[in-house]
Amino acid sequence: MAIPIFTLQLNHHILPGRVTIGKYDGSHACLTAATTGDKVLIHSPHRRDKEFSLLNVNQAVTAVCAGHLNPEDDKDVLVIGTKSTLLAYHVENNTDLFYKQVPDGVNAITIGRLGSFEKPLVLVGGNCAIQGYDYKGDDPYWTVTGDNVRSLTLLDINHDGENELVVGSDDFELRIFKEDAIMMELTETEAITALAAFRNNRFAYALANGTVGVYDKLHRAWRVKSKNGAECLTCYDLDGDxxxxxxxxxxxxxxxxxxSRTGEVIFRDILSQPIAGIVTGDYTRAGRNQLLACSYSGEVRGYDSTSINKDDSVQTETVRDLFAKKQSLLLQLKNYTADATTIGIPANTRLLTEILVSNGTKQVPKGHIELCLSTNNLTVIRAVxxxxxxxFDGETFVVHPNESQVNTTVNVPLVPPKDNPLDIHIRAFVGTVANSEQFHVFELTRQLPRFSMYALNHPPKLDNTLFETSFVSFRLSERIQRIEMWVNQNFLLPHELNSTNSSAEWNIALKSLRDGCNLQIKYDTGTMxxxxxxxxxxxxxxxxxxxYLNLTQLQTFAEFPKAFEEVNECLNKVTELQQNxxxxxxxxxxxxxxxRSLIIQAEDLRLLQCLKDMRECYSELYQVNEEMIRTHTVRRSNHEELLESLRQINLIIQQAARLRVGKVKSDVVSLSRTAISDNNINAxxxxIKTGEM
Structure with missing residues (x-):
């Protein structure tokens, strides 16, 4: 257990994920947290006369962040987000820098320099959209992402001297933006709830299912999963190395x-309530930063390098190494003392694997992927x-047949929820029929292609009307063999495609195993x-x-009538909802x-002892109040519909941008914003069709 260097009580209930720290006077760190009752608490330990102050926001606070925003001012600014507004507040001067209506909502905030922008920006993630505001309240930055934004962080991931923006969203995607262009997309297994940037090119993430991990540049270094949820992340040199x-x-x-390199735990402590936030700052004015952990109940504990018992850490590591050596020696001893008279597993036993597409079986009626395991001799597979x-739920699936049902083959159905390449780690326990206690463990890894849930049509008949109504087309100068190699690597086909004529027309017809929709790919004389x-x-x-083809620029033509119709309906609905x-x-x-006037009138009537008129006044006041409650309910429903419509528009823009590559991709986003602001549906x-205005 760790030893905190100080503890304190804020005496307020703190909202999870809404804790920050800032130097509002330019020199002293102040802990800031959103509390119940739509308030923001600021604790200033250097002010003995007035340590605590409360800001009344009068709206539910969804995000808070403090940072240096004005280049000409050394004082940090407090930024407060709600479901529909954004407030930048200068705490020291007790003034608002700006107050903005944010139709997409505020789910996450970070402050810093992005790309080539000269001034720091307040970057706000909301309903499929990201906006950037400077200290004057102008918004020079806007882009869209695939789903609701849950977390943001800034870091220079490619060492070019400019920060990139890492965005975690509800669609399980980590997107890295180079200004308004997506540089890379990384797929996780749950919604990304928290992000934290290290001083180098690594960043950490947390998922809604209790997973935390670290990416080194664009490659995941490690991950661990807990049955508990990770509420918040931060980076801090706790052991002083x-x-x-x-x-x-x-x-x-x-x-x-x-x-951060191995995922090994070097420090732990337990508070009485869930953790609402973790921040770092020189809270004790010791000349170095401390680590502050704040719980739901308002308990705060501070730590630094003296909080770790280094002897316990070394002892734990030594015990772990000795235990690993013990297990290795026990395994060797078991091999040395094996009874040679028993009939063992043949030395040439192998585990064979095959991945096939299945349109359905008696056990699993719907279409799925079949992982087929078998042995090369009479040994049986006892468990997988x-x-x-x-x-799978819990990410692990176990097949353990009854003793009477063990066989040389085992089939495991797989249904990937999204089109992503997946590594499948297999552990099979193979033994003999005669001896159920003796078995050998095979461990291997297979990879599922990205588009594995699409099966070839039988017969492979093309629907030419689909090529005329819903499609995206573009020119390619690549040889047809390279395209076929991409198909073979990304789809599960009964046999690989192999064209001998590089100029031949080539096509393929597939059907989704999830919803039965058709997918057809055609290549003819350089057009895909x-x-x-x-x-x-x-x-x-x-x-x-x-x-796969390393294309840096790609312009396409898209024809998706359903998407166009949805955009038209959503924009008209947005206009109507905004008017409402x-x-x-x-x-x-x-x-x-x-x-206000009825309350004053009722009080006057009370003082004049006109009780009958006073009762009528209060009766009218009651009716007006009931009407206000009904209006509030309608406004809330109207706002939720507006958010959903904006989300659908942003999602379609994001998909339209991803139909292109390079500068054209980012141009689609900026041009779409102009068209939406002008309410120009045709533009x-x-x-979306051409990538051009």
Whole structure:
């Protein structure tokens, strides 16, 4: 257990994930947290006369962040986000820098320099959109992402001297933006709830299922999973070796620090309540930063390098090494003392694996992928453990046949929920029929292709109307053999494609095992056509093919009538909902003035002892209040519908951008924003079609 260097009580209930720290006077660190009752608490330990102060936000706080925003001012700014607004507040001067309506909502905030922007930005993630504001309240940055943004962080991941933006969202995707262009997409197995950047090019992430891990550049270094939820992350050099550790606050109240290179735990402590936030700052004015952990109940504990008992850490590592050596020696001893008279497993026993596409079986009626395991002799498979991220509940599936049902083959059904390449880790226990206690363990890894849930049509008949109604087409100068190699690597086919004529027309027809939708790919004299009604699937294929062929620029033509119709409906609905919101806001303002006058009138009547008129006044006040409650319910429903419509528009823009590569891809986003601000539906549809205004 760790030893905190100080503890304190904030005496307020703290909201999870809404804790930050800032130097609002330019020199002293102040702990800041959102509390219940729509308030923000600021604790200033250097002010003995007024340590605690409360800001009334009057709206539910969804995110808080403190940082240096004005280049000409050395004081940090406090930024507070709600479901529909953003406030930048200068704490020291007690003034608002700016107050903005944010229709997409505020789910996550970070402050810093992004790309080539000269001034620091407040980067706000909301409903499929990301906006950047400077200290004047201008928004020079806007882009869209695939789903609701849950977390943001800034770091220079490619060592070019400019920060990239890492975005975690509800669609299980980690997207890395180079300004407004997506540089890389990394797929995880759950929604990304927290991100933290190290001083080098690594960053940490936390998932909704209790997983935490670290990426080194674009490659995952390690990951661990807990039954508890990871509430918050930060990076802090706890052991004083010059390398930051990953510090995690858990829903169980545990705080632990892990070696950022290996994931090994070097520090832990437990608070009485779940952890609401973890921040770092020189809170005790000792000349160096401390680590502060804040619980739901408002308990705060501070730690530094003196909190770790280094002797215990060394002892734990020694015991771990000795235990590993013990297990290795026991295994060798078992081999040395094996009874030679028993009939053992043949030395040439092998475990054979095959991955096939199945349209359904008696056990699993729906289409799925079949992992077929078998042995090369009469040995039987007694049990199989399959580990695959995001496929099974708990990520592990165990097949253990009854003694009477053991066989030389075992089939495991797999249904990947998304089109992502997956590593399948297999552990099979192979033994003889005669001896159920003696077995050999085979461990191996197989990879599922990205588009494994698409099976060849039988017969392979093309639907030419699909090529004319819902498709994306583009020119390619690549030889047809390279395209076929991409198909063979990304789809599960009964036999590999192999064209002998490089100029021949080539096509393939597939059907989704999830929803039965058709996918057709055609290549003819340098033109590639991907025909499907699923715009997201077409975008995934374009991105996969572009990465395989190392394409830096790709312009396409897209025809997706359903998406165009949805954009039209959503934009018209947004206009109508915004008009309704304006009308209801005016009604609320009128009713507010009426309530104010009725209260004053009722009080005057009470003083004049006109009780009958006073009762009538209060009766009218009650009716107006009931009307206000009904109006509030309608406004909330109206706002939720508005958010959903904006989300669908942003999602379609994101998919339209992913149908292109390079500068054209980022141009689609910026041009779409202009078209939406001008309420020009025809221009927006043209941008989605051609990538141009």
């Amino acid at each position: 010059g390398i930051e550790e990953l510090v995690t606050g858990w829903s169980s109240g545990k705080v632990d620090a892990r070696n 453990t399959v580990f695959a991220e995001g496929i 056509i991907i025909a499907t009604e699923n715009m997201s699937l077409a975008a995934d294929i374009v991105q996969s093919l572009s990465n 919101a304006t009308k209801m806001a005016a009604t609320v303002a009128d009713n507010t003035n009426l309530i 927006l549809i043209k941008i």
